[in-house]
Every structure is written in C-alpha cells, then in structure tokens.
Amino acid sequence: MARAVSTRKKLMWTGLAWFFGLLIFFPILWTFLTSFKSEGVAIADPPVWFAFDWTLENYRAVQERSNYPLALTNSIVIALGSTFLGILIAVPAAWAMAFVPGKRTKDVLLWMLSTKMLPAVGVLYPLVLLAKWLGIMDSRILLVVVLMLINLPIIVWMLYTYFKEIPGEILEAARMDGANLKNEIIYVLTPMAIPGIASTILLNIILAWNEAFWTILLTTVSAAPLTKFIASYSSPEGLFYAKLSAASMMAIAPILILGWFSQKQLVRGLTFGAVK
Amino acid sequence: MATQHSRSAARWMIAPAVFVLLVWMLVGQGIVRILVIAPFFVMPTVSALVWKNMFFNVDNGLFSYAAVAMGMQPYDFLSQSSLLSIIVIVAWQWLPFSTLILLTAVQSLDSDQLEAAEMDGAPPLSRFRYIILPHLARAITVVILIQTIFLLSIFAEIFVTTSGSFGTRTLTYLVYERVLNSQNIGLGSAGGIIAVILANIVAIFLMRVVGKNLDT
Numbered sequence: 001m002a003r004a005v006s007t008r009k010k011l012m013w014t015g016l017a018w019f020f021g022l023l024i025f026f027p028i029l030w031t032f033l034t035s036f037k038s039e040g041v042a043i044a045d046p047p048v049w050f051a052f053d054w055t056l057e058n059y060r061a062v063q064e065r066s067n068y069p070l071a072l073t074n075s076i077v078i079a080l081g082s083t084f085l086g087i088l089i090a091v092p093a094a095w096a097m098a099f100v101p102g103k104r105t106k107d108v109l110l111w112m113l114s115t116k117m118l119p120a121v122g123v124l125y126p127l128v129l130l131a132k133w134l135g136i137m138d139s140r141i142l143l144v145v146v147l148m149l150i151n152l153p154i155i156v157w158m159l160y161t162y163f164k165e166i167p168g169e170i171l172e173a174a175r176m177d178g179a180n181l182k183n184e185i186i187y188v189l190t191p192m193a194i195p196g197i198a199s200t201i202l203l204n205i206i207l208a209w210n211e212a213f214w215t216i217l218l219t220t221v222s223a224a225p226l227t228k229f230i231a232s233y234s235s236p237e238g239l240f241y242a243k244l245s246a247a248s249m250m251a252i253a254p255i256l257i258l259g260w261f262s263q264k265q266l267v268r269g270l271t272f273g274a275v276k
Numbered sequence: 277m278a279t280q281h282s283r284s285a286a287r288w289m290i291a292p293a294v295f296v297l298l299v300w301m302l303v304g305q306g307i308v309r310i311l312v313i314a315p316f317f318v319m320p321t322v323s324a325l326v327w328k329n330m331f332f333n334v335d336n337g338l339f340s341y342a343a344v345a346m347g348m349q350p351y352d353f354l355s356q357s358s359l360l361s362i363i364v365i366v367a368w369q370w371l372p373f374s375t376l377i378l379l380t381a382v383q384s385l386d387s388d389q390l391e392a393a394e395m396d397g398a399p400p401l402s403r404f405r406y407i408i409l410p411h412l413a414r415a416i417t418v419v420i421l422i423q424t425i426f427l428l429s430i431f432a433e434i435f436v437t438t439s440g441s442f443g444t445r446t447l448t449y450l451v452y453e454r455v456l457n458s459q460n461i462g463l464g465s466a467g468g469i470i471a472v473i474l475a476n477i478v479a480i481f482l483m484r485v486v487g488k489n490l491d492t
Contacts, residue, residue: 024315027330117476121431206317227319244329248325259313
C-alpha cells in the first residue's frame with residue numbers, strides 16, 4: 001500500500017493496533033509473569049505486575065513432578081513421529097498428483113480433504129475398539145498413527161500446492177539437456193521441493209503438539225503427552241496458580257517459537273489453498 | 277520572539293521523535309503481528325485452564341479483582357454463564373487464525389482502486405463498504421466455513437473447564453461420555469453419525485469454494 005497517509009492518522013492506527021495486540025497477548029503475558037511468582041503473590045489482590053521476587057521455584061517444582069519428563073518425551077515422540085510418518089507417505093502421493101495428474105486427481109484430492117471435515121468424535125468408538133482389540137491403548141505408537149492419519153490430508157494438500165508451483169518448463173529444459181528421470185528428481189525437483197516440505201513439517205509438528213482430542217482420550221499414563229499432563233491441573237490441590245503457569249509456559253514455549261516462523265504456512269495449510 | 281524560538285525548538289525536537297517512532301512502528305508491525313498470532317499456538321488445555329483459573333475464577337480471578345475494585349459483585353463466569361465463557365476461550369484461541377486469513381486477503385487488495393475511489397471523493401466508510409468488503413467476501417466465507425467445521429468438535433476446552441456440566445455438553449462431549457464413561461455404545465455411535473452429518477452440511481459449501489480454486 002503506497003498511499004499517502006497522514007502521519008497523525010498513521011500514529012492513531014498503529015496505536016490502535018498495539019492496543020489490540022497487547023490485549024490479545026495479555027493472557028500469555030500474564031501466565032509468563034505468574035510463572036515466576038510465589039504462590040502467595042500469584043493470587044495477591046490487587047495483582048502484582050512486575051515488582052515481585054522473581055523465582056524459578058515453580059519451574060523446578062513442575063519438573064520434579066514424577067510424570068513431567070515422561071509427558072515431554074511423549075509429546076516430542078508423538079509430534080515428530082507422526083509428522084515424519086506422514087511426510088513419508090504424503091511426499092510420493094503429492095508428487096504423483098502434482099507432476100503426473102490423471103483424470104481423477106482433483107476428485108482424489110477433494111475426497112482426501114473431505115476426511116478432514118469429519119468430526120473426530122464420529123470415529124471415536126471404532127478407534128477405541130480397534131485399539132483395545134490390538135492391545136495398544138495408551139501407547140505411543142497408537143497416537144503416532146492416529147495423529148498421522150488425521151493430519152495426512154493437510155500434509156498432502158500443502159505439499160501438493162507447493163509442488164504445483166514448480167514450473168513445468170524447468171523439467172522440460174532438464175529433459176532437453178538429456179537428464180533421465182533419476183537425475184531429474186535428484187538434481188532438479190528435490191532442491192526446489194525442499195522449502196515446501198520444510199514448512200509442511202513445521203506446521204504439522206505444531207498441529208500434532210497441540211492436538212487435544214485424541215491425546216486426551218486415547219492415553220492414561222504411559223503415553224500421555226503434555227496436553228494431558230496440563231489437563232491434570234484441572235482438579236488441583238491447594239495453591240497452584242504459579243505452578244500451573246510454569247507448566248503451561250514449558251508446554252507452549254517451544255511451539256510458540258516454532259509458530260512464529262510458520263505464520264504464512266498456517267494460512268496456506270489450514271485453508272487448503274482457498275486463500276492465498 | 278521567545279515563544280517562536282521555543283516553538284521551533286520544540287518542532288526540531290518533535291520531528292526526530294516522530295521519525296524514530298515511525299521507524300520503530302514499521303519494525304513494530306512485525307511485533308504486533310506476533311502478539312496477535314500467539315494464542316493460536318497455545319495448546320487448548322493450557323488456554324482453557326489459564327482462562328478458567330486466572331481470569332474467570334470467582335475468588336482469585338483477575339475479572340473478580342477488577343469487579344471488586346470497581347465496586348461490583350464478583351461474578352462466577354463459568355457456572356453462571358458457562359457457555360459464554362467457553363465461547364470467549366475458543367474465540368480467543370481462533371482469533372489469530374481469522375486475522376491471518378483476512379490479513380492475507382487485505383494485502384492482496386489493489387491499492388490503485390482505493391486511491392481512485394479516494395480521488396473521486398468516496399468517504400472512508402463507503403470505501404470500506406464498496407471496495408474492501410467485496411474484496412474480502414471470499415476470505416470471510418472461508419473463515420466462517422472452516423471455523424464452523426473445526427469448532428463443531430471442540431473438546432478439550434470443555435473437558436478441563438466444566439466437564440460438561442452447566443449445560444455445556446456439546447455433541448462431541450456427549451459422545452465421549454456415552455462411549456468412554458457409561459459404555460452406552462449405541463447412543464454414542466448415533467451421536468457420532470449426527471455429528472458427521474452436521475459437519476457435512478457445512479463441508480459441502482467449503483468443498484465447493486476449495487474445488488473452484490483447484491481449477492485455476
């Protein structure tokens with residue numbers, strides 16, 4: 001927008017933007033501040049903003065809770081595992097649909113997308129039954145597979161839109177220069193596809209990390225990730241605001257940082273290319 | 277003479293200050309965006325518990341403190357208007373998503389059109405009504421459709437705040453209760469099918485928008 005806007009107007013709008021930005025961010029800021037307070041200060045009335053004794057006590061207390069390291073490991077294994085497995089399946093699928101489209105490619109794509117429209121609860125019972133029958137309830141492998149399946153349509157779609165953007169002329173030029181299929185894939189297509197694959201991986205780690213339907217319902221203890229670990233704070237004993245805040249910050253910090261890198265991919269991935 | 281002198285001195289001091297402020301805000305645009313987007317990356321159980329305890333709580337919540345400070349009775353949000361409270365939590369989580377989509381759409385607006393309208397003397401309100409809003413129509417449709425589908429299956433927010441009491445039992449929550457708690461599998465499965473049908477009604481429209489885009 002290269003329109004001339006008067007300075008005062010600009011100041012007013014930016015001020016407004018900052019006001020709403022801070023308003024929206026406030027709950028996270030408040031959680032951050034509370035996580036460094038002692039439990040008594042955390043519920044002080046009137047609230048204390050910055051002038052308190054900053055302490056790391058809560059972070060230590062949360063880490064000493066027996067199941068925190070396990071929950072963290074589970075979250076990492078499930079998020080990375082389901083993303084990796086999904087990419088392994090989706091790259092060939094999206095590749096084929098983008099570079100060798102058939103008559104029904106569009107229908108296949110839309111059909112895949114339609115499974116994403118299915119409310120998870122519709123398959124809750126069949127899945128629980130299946131998991132019990134296989135004896136893999138509350139196991140990491142179950143969650144890796146389930147989260148991979150629910151995110152697979154998004155992975156395929158994102159990769160498809162990225163692959164689609166690789167111009168066909170480049171392939172033709174490579175072929176003219178005598179590249180065979182193998183060289184074409186290794187030296188021409190792969191380097192151009194890597195940025196797209198990277199952003200797909202990023203978005204899917206975030207989605208898998210924050211998934212809170214299957215992770216809560218399909219786990220009890222041994223495979224419970226951070227989402228479930230935090231949910232256990234919903235029936236607290238005694239003063240717990242500061243500890244809740246510390247646990248929350250530890251659960252969201254890594255993804256908050258990853259998320260800020262993936263803003264653009266977010267729109268692309270979750271609107272299925274309907275908004276560009 | 278003295279006033280004029282001080283006035284020009286003030287101008288000399290204000291000008292760099294404004295300049296610095298503007299530069300900083302140009303950089304700051306990215307920061308504001310980060311602030312607005314952040315809630316989307318907070319996992320549902322965390323945001324629900326933070327809102328429940330640190331804001332809505334009737335004894336120690338910030339809203340109660342604010343109410344008392346203004347001389348009002350503290351209000352128990354989650355049991356008095358529980359549905360509204362959950363709506364606030366979910367809206368907070370999903371606001372960044374719709375903001376990002378609309379931002380992407382606004383940025384693709386051709387500024388020549390706006391300029392032409394301004395030259396022709398169109399007031400800001402009609403510029404918004406006749407140029408910006410039609411341009412955003414498609415993005416708004418997509419936001420409404422996608423969020424309806426995704427939010428039909430809200431679960432964790434209810435699980436950790438009210439556990440389905442105070443009339444906050446959604447279809448998703450009902451099915452969960454029937455299947456996993458009371459083992460009423462028939463009713464649970466029927467609820468699941470109804471959820472699927474409901475979502476499909478919205479999905480038909482969304483698929484049309486997406487499908488159309490696939491051709492171009």
